[in-house]
Each structure stands twice: as structure tokens, then as C-alpha cells.
Amino acid sequence: MSRMALTLIWLPMIGWGCSHLQRSDPEPLPSFVIILADDLGWADVSCQGSIWNTPAIDALAADGIRFTRAASNGPNCAPSRACLITGTDVTRHGIFTVRPSARGKKENRRLEPPRTRHKLEPEAITIAEMLSGHGYRSAHIGKWHLGADPADQGFDVSIAGDQRGHPKSHLAPWNLPHLPEQQAGTALADALTDHAVEFIEQNADRPFLLILSHYAVHTPVQAPPQEVEHWAQLLPEEKAKRHRYAALVDSVDRSVRRVRESLESTGCSSRTLLIFTSDNGGHEGFTDNGPLRGGKGMLFEGGVRVPFIAWGAGTGSPDRIQDVPIQLSDLVPTMLEMSSVPVPENTPLQGVSISGLLSGTSTAPVRDLVWHFPAYLQGYTRAHGIWRTTPVTSIVRGPWKLLEFHEDQSRMLFHLDQDPSEQNDLASSRPDLVSDLATSIERWRKVRDAPMPVPIKQP
Secondary structure, three states: OOOOOOOEEOOOOOOOOOOOOOOOOOOOOOEEEEEEEOOOOOOOOHHHOOOOOOHHHHHHHHHOEEEOOEEOOOOOHHHHHHHHHHOOOHHHHOOOOOOOOEOOOHHHOOEEOOOOOOOOOOOOOOHHHHHOOOOOEEEEEEOOOOOOOHHHHOOOEEEOOOOOOOOOOOEOOOOOOOOOOOOOOOEHHHHHHHHHHHHHHHHOOOOEEEEEEOOOOOOOOOOOHHHHHHHHHHOOOOOHHHHHHHHHHHHHHHHHHHHHHHHHHOOOHHHEEEEEEEOOOOOOOOOOOOOOOOOOOOOOHHHHEOOEEEEEOOOOOOOOEEOOOEEHHHHHHHHHHHHOOOEEOOOOOOOOOOHHHHHOOOOOOOOEEEEEEOOEEEOOOHHHOOEEEOOEEEEEEOOEEEEEEOOOOOEEEEEOOOOOOOOOOOOOOOHHHHHHHHHHHHHHHHHHOOOOOEEOOOO
């Protein structure tokens, strides 16, 4: 491993479909590509209702498997990315929001939130480190936001990633580490994809892990003038900021097309699992999240539900659209199972493998999904008022979702199958279910030793 010696054990059953971990066949190890957009909402792709066309993403969905109830592990960037890269949850790595956790004016806060970590600690083991030593070469290209350099967490190739959560500009010059500058005005997503394609071409004859982590569509919302004008002509009724946003979405769509074409042209597409997803819901200042309530920074569905498409190796399931609730932390155990790579002994994964869902060999287990956000985020539109969110924990069990707000212990209950927009609060009519789910949340917090906000001390 890159930083420490680890005692390894063979991975026990993770969720489902893990009964055969040692490879007994001569099949080559699979490669993995994750294209991770930044702040791209669930409804920002046209196959899920967007008004801007995303033909490459739609084609990937048509040929792959689209999960309509996929969710991030947090409502904003850093916690979501930390969960994806480690397979653990916020109580394990300690990054539960983008610092500081005490956002907004103190006089408007009723609780003092716990401090959040802002980077992965050395003991946090990433998927790159888990695959290291098993024939894999790894690259992280683009936004990192989890420390100084992805190379410090086991990636062999590190381009354009550091502690920053967004670029100063999406148009060259970018001033990002290890990213050569291109002609002034070049779109950042295109430059990152250049390096991703180069990495695929250089490693097509071996197993590899590539995480192409776009800064798009995070603010500042910018695109080359000619691309903005294209969308202005296509969507003349929309505001100028929406034209810029559509152009930025289009840069991500171009990236998906180029990566897929590279996998196909190099002959490694049949043994590569490609995942396209986003780190959290869309920013309501630029987009809407379709039928979903809320957006980035909230534990309502608009803040955590994300596009998620799987294509390539292992995706033989006849069910091409699946409404199974999954989280981004499920990706690490999925890759470990597919590659038969053991998990580090001191890294208890919280996600479960979805390889059985992808292949069609098994169904999803019954499990609770929990989101824990003990912090404040101030509002960014008038509709939000003072806060996008106050400290809150939520749980999903099947179609049911409970949100528990910690300032006043108020609770909201929704049936997501019947009410995906979370408009009909059923808490008063189902006190039995509220009590059951709230008890499960409390048990989860105790088992995980979850950090909690405390009352502000009065002078």
C-alpha cells in the first residue's frame, strides 16, 4: 500500500452475491471507470426529464442500467466523495459537510454543530489503495476536495485535484495542479477528458481504476461563448444563466461520449464497468430537480438523489431500469467483489455490493439507508429563507422516509413511491411508523457514535 502496511483478509459476504471471492477462472480482472459530475442534479439529464439534451448520457442509459433511486451519502460535495472513495460513511471518516459546519449567523443557530474534518486522514483507505498490489493501475483526474493530493491516498496518477472544492474558472487558464494549460478559453471538462482518454489508451491491456471527477457543473457556471450562444438559440425562453448551465452540462455529456468511445476503440469495453453519477443534487440557483423536493444542501430527495448509470462489464441484468435504493458508498464493495480483491481488516465497509443487481443474479436485500448531517447550511435563494438545512438525520426503509430535525426534534414522514416530491407529510397519521424509524435512527447513532450538535451555551 502507498502509506502503510495492512493486514488483509478475504472479504466476507457483502450484502449479497459474494459467495465466490477467489477467482477460479482465467478471465481477466475487470477495469473500473467512474465519471463523477459535480452538483449535477437527478433531473439534469434528458432521460430523466431535463430540458437540455444529454445524448451521450442517454445513450449510455439506453445500453446500460439506470438506477432511478440512487443517492449520494451527503447533500454536498466533500462527505459524498469521501463515502464514495472509501465505501464507509460519515461517522467513519468524519467528513460530514464542507467546512465550517457552523454556517450562517450565530444568532440564527439554536445548536452548536460538531466540527467536521475537511480531509481524509492517513488511516482512511481508498479504493485505489485496496486495488493496489492486485495488478491495478489507478488515476484520479479532476476534483478531489479531500486533501492535498489524491496521490497521498494511493492513486498512481493524479491530475488537477487538491483541497479546493471548485475551480476559479472553467475556462483556461485553470491553475490546477499537474494539469498543463491549454489555449485560453478551453473548457476544463474537455481538458480533464483528454487526460482520461490518454490514461485509458496507455492502460488498455491491464486492469485499471479511473476516476474522472469533473468540476462541472459546480459554480462558477461558465462555458465558451459559442457554446452558450448555441443554448441561447435552442432555449430562447430561458434566462442567460440557464444557457451557461446547459453548456456546462453539455461539457460533461461530451466527456461521457469520449470516454465510452475510448473504451470501445481500445477493445477494453467488454471488461470495464463504467459508472456515471453525481456527488449530490442540483444547485437550485441554476437548475430545478424535476419532481424532487429541494436541492443541494438538503436531505430532501432533490438534495441527495443523483443520476446513476452502469454500463459495460457485469451489467447483464434484463432489468435495465431499476428503482432499488442504493448509495454511492456501494461502489467500493461492488468493485471489490467483481475483482475478488480483499478488504483491509480495519476498514468496515458500510456500503454493499450491487454486482448482483447489475448482473441480474440476485435481488437487493432489505436494509435501511441513513444520512446524517449535524450541520447548518445557509440558504442561497429567497425561497430557502435563512437556511437550506439545519442539523438533520434521515432514514429510508423501502418506500418510507423519515427526516428528524435536531433543533426541535420535529419529524417528517413521506411515502416515496406514492409521493416522490415529498409534499404529503404523513407523520401525524402514522405515529407507529415514525416511532419505529426514529428508534432505528437513534440506534444507528449509538452504534456509529455519530457526532451530534449540542445546545448553544447561553452567556
